Amino acid sequence: MCLCVETIRIADGGLPSPEILALHRERIDRTCRGLYGLTGGFGPEAALAAVPVPPALRSGVVKCRVVYGPSGIVKVEYQPYVPPRIGSLLAVADDDAEYAYKYCDRSRLTAWHERAVAAGCGDALIVRRGQVTDTTFCNVAFRVAGGSPKVWHTPAEPLLRGTMREYLLRRRTVTVRDIPVSALTDGFYDLAALFNAMNGFGSLILPVGRIMSAL
Numbered sequence: 001m002c003l004c005v006e007t008i009r010i011a012d013g014g015l016p017s018p019e020i021l022a023l024h025r026e027r028i029d030r031t032c033r034g035l036y037g038l039t040g041g042f043g044p045e046a047a048l049a050a051v052p053v054p055p056a057l058r059s060g061v062v063k064c065r066v067v068y069g070p071s072g073i074v075k076v077e078y079q080p081y082v083p084p085r086i087g088s089l090l091a092v093a094d095d096d097a098e099y100a101y102k103y104c105d106r107s108r109l110t111a112w113h114e115r116a117v118a119a120g121c122g123d124a125l126i127v128r129r130g131q132v133t134d135t136t137f138c139n140v141a142f143r144v145a146g147g148s149p150k151v152w153h154t155p156a157e158p159l160l161r162g163t164m165r166e167y168l169l170r171r172r173t174v175t176v177r178d179i180p181v182s183a184l185t186d187g188f189y190d191l192a193a194l195f196n197a198m199n200g201f202g203s204l205i206l207p208v209g210r211i212m213s214a215l
Contacts, residue, residue: 092116154177
């Protein structure tokens with residue numbers, strides 16, 4: 001049975017807000033039910049309590065990885081986090097891309113990331129059956145050009161329903177919409193935002209014109 005991972009942002013040794021922790025718990029429960037056939041999962045607080053943040057990492061932003069499977073938590077590990085710099089994306093087509101759960105095995109996504117880097121881009125933007133989904137490690141949203149107030153759309157069918165994506169949806173910062181790849185070149189959107197559990201909304205933004213095509 002494949003293992004999954006939950007990535008949790010730790011800042012100055014402190015846990016995320018109760019709202020964010022609840023979203024992590026919901027995803028763990030959903031994974032345990034859907035992938036492992038279990039009636040319940042575990043709270044991320046239990047993993048963090050079992051293996052506390054090392055004293056040397058209680059300053060700054062730290063990435064916590066909780067690896068788990070059908071038998072429960074396998075390991076908890078921490079590492080200092082350095083935010084990525086993404087200046088451009090390479091749009092690639094993969095109609096069979098599937099990442100409904102946060103699997104430890106990211107080999108397919110890693111291969112797309114490496115192809116994008118080889119092409120001089122920061123990451124790959126995966127297009128599935130003509131619809132924009134995610135980059136290899138972030139959910140995405142696109143700003144409607146010329147809108148006031150500003151409107152951001154996130155793909156209705158992402159590869160992964162991330163915790164930050166769900167947080168933004170509940171706060172109505174972004175709204176879901178089918179985003180055909182043609183919308184990236186017809187002027188409908190002007191900016192792209194990348195976000196995940198480690199990178200909040202607004203921390204990774206680039207012009208839509210910086211999305212190159214390998215379709």
